[in-house]
Amino acid sequence: MAEHTVDSGSASSERPWACRIEPQPLDQTAVILEGREVARWHFHPSAPRPFFYPLIGPSGRSVTRIGHPGAPSHDHHRSVWFAHASVSGIDFWSDRGTARIRQQQWLVYEDGPERAALAVRLHWYDGHDPAELLRQDVVAIFRPDGGGDGGWLLELHTELTPRSEMLELGQTPFGLLAVRVAASISEHFGGGRITGANGGVGEPANFGRPNPWIDYSGPNGRFWEGITYFDHPGNPGFPNRWHVREDGWMGVSLTRTAPRVLTRREPLRLRYLLHVHSGPVDRDHAAALLDRFASMPFLTVRRSAARHRDYELAQLPDA
Numbered sequence: 001m002a003e004h005t006v007d008s009g010s011a012s013s014e015r016p017w018a019c020r021i022e023p024q025p026l027d028q029t030a031v032i033l034e035g036r037e038v039a040r041w042h043f044h045p046s047a048p049r050p051f052f053y054p055l056i057g058p059s060g061r062s063v064t065r066i067g068h069p070g071a072p073s074h075d076h077h078r079s080v081w082f083a084h085a086s087v088s089g090i091d092f093w094s095d096r097g098t099a100r101i102r103q104q105q106w107l108v109y110e111d112g113p114e115r116a117a118l119a120v121r122l123h124w125y126d127g128h129d130p131a132e133l134l135r136q137d138v139v140a141i142f143r144p145d146g147g148g149d150g151g152w153l154l155e156l157h158t159e160l161t162p163r164s165e166m167l168e169l170g171q172t173p174f175g176l177l178a179v180r181v182a183a184s185i186s187e188h189f190g191g192g193r194i195t196g197a198n199g200g201v202g203e204p205a206n207f208g209r210p211n212p213w214i215d216y217s218g219p220n221g222r223f224w225e226g227i228t229y230f231d232h233p234g235n236p237g238f239p240n241r242w243h244v245r246e247d248g249w250m251g252v253s254l255t256r257t258a259p260r261v262l263t264r265r266e267p268l269r270l271r272y273l274l275h276v277h278s279g280p281v282d283r284d285h286a287a288a289l290l291d292r293f294a295s296m297p298f299l300t301v302r303r304s305a306a307r308h309r310d311y312e313l314a315q316l317p318d319a
Helices: 283-295
Strands: 019-024 028-033 038-041 051-055 081-085 101-111 116-125 135-144 150-161 166-169 175-180 193-196 211-221 222-228 243-247 249-253 260-263 268-278 299-304 311-316
Touching: 019 101, 019 116, 019 135, 028 116, 028 135, 038 135, 081 116, 101 135, 101 311, 116 311, 150 260, 175 268, 211 243, 211 283, 222 249, 222 283, 249 268, 268 283
Parallel strands: none
Antiparallel strands: 019 028, 028 038, 038 051, 051 081, 081 175, 101 116, 116 135, 135 150, 150 268, 166 260, 175 249, 193 211, 211 222, 222 268, 243 249, 299 311
């Protein structure tokens, strides 16, 4: 049988790209880096809010999970997700009320040799008013770490704009981006370890304390791997305090010590970085990643003038 190959000099020789976004059935979007699926975005309306699951570590196993290993009251912990416990007093964190976050549309799917990008628009509904309380644009950039161990990076840029002139995110430790690690990686249910940028190890040394980053690593099958979660120096309150627990979840507490007011004229812009890695956290590498992350511009979405493309990513260097 004759073999059909692509001429290395042709315009299409670099496709399919090493880093790709691949839409899937049932309101899911897969992320492919260097030939393997590393993450999936879920936005089916059967869930109260969209989420990323799984996040695949270098071992081939997920470093995150759906729900708490021992408490069904925490089924709202869906791997990696955006939520907040007090949006104008309304609980968007738990699954108990009628508040929901819904994806309105995807904006950008972008493949490339070094990164893949996904951008979506979410609306936050209180469950009573058919109009949204809040619009959230999320830009997710996926790229290999480049360290040779199969690690990879998820860079998140998000912009929150209220429909009204202003809106308050109330004082609470719950919100805005949360991570639930695999049971084996948690300190309590597995053999994992919480490590802070400040040198603290374990929940008591990191809970409620300011930190540029927190790492949660532990055994995952036959391998040790985990996630380093970075706050961004441009985020309000940096370095923020953390809600991190031995039972296996962590999140930057954006409003732990005080509420924050959003206005329509000045949307809230936030950036976070997740590093999925093998082995225990490498503190020098984490410091280098934070420095690199700090220098990157904020990414937003704008209308595109390009053919066959409605939206494109744009940089806001002064954000």
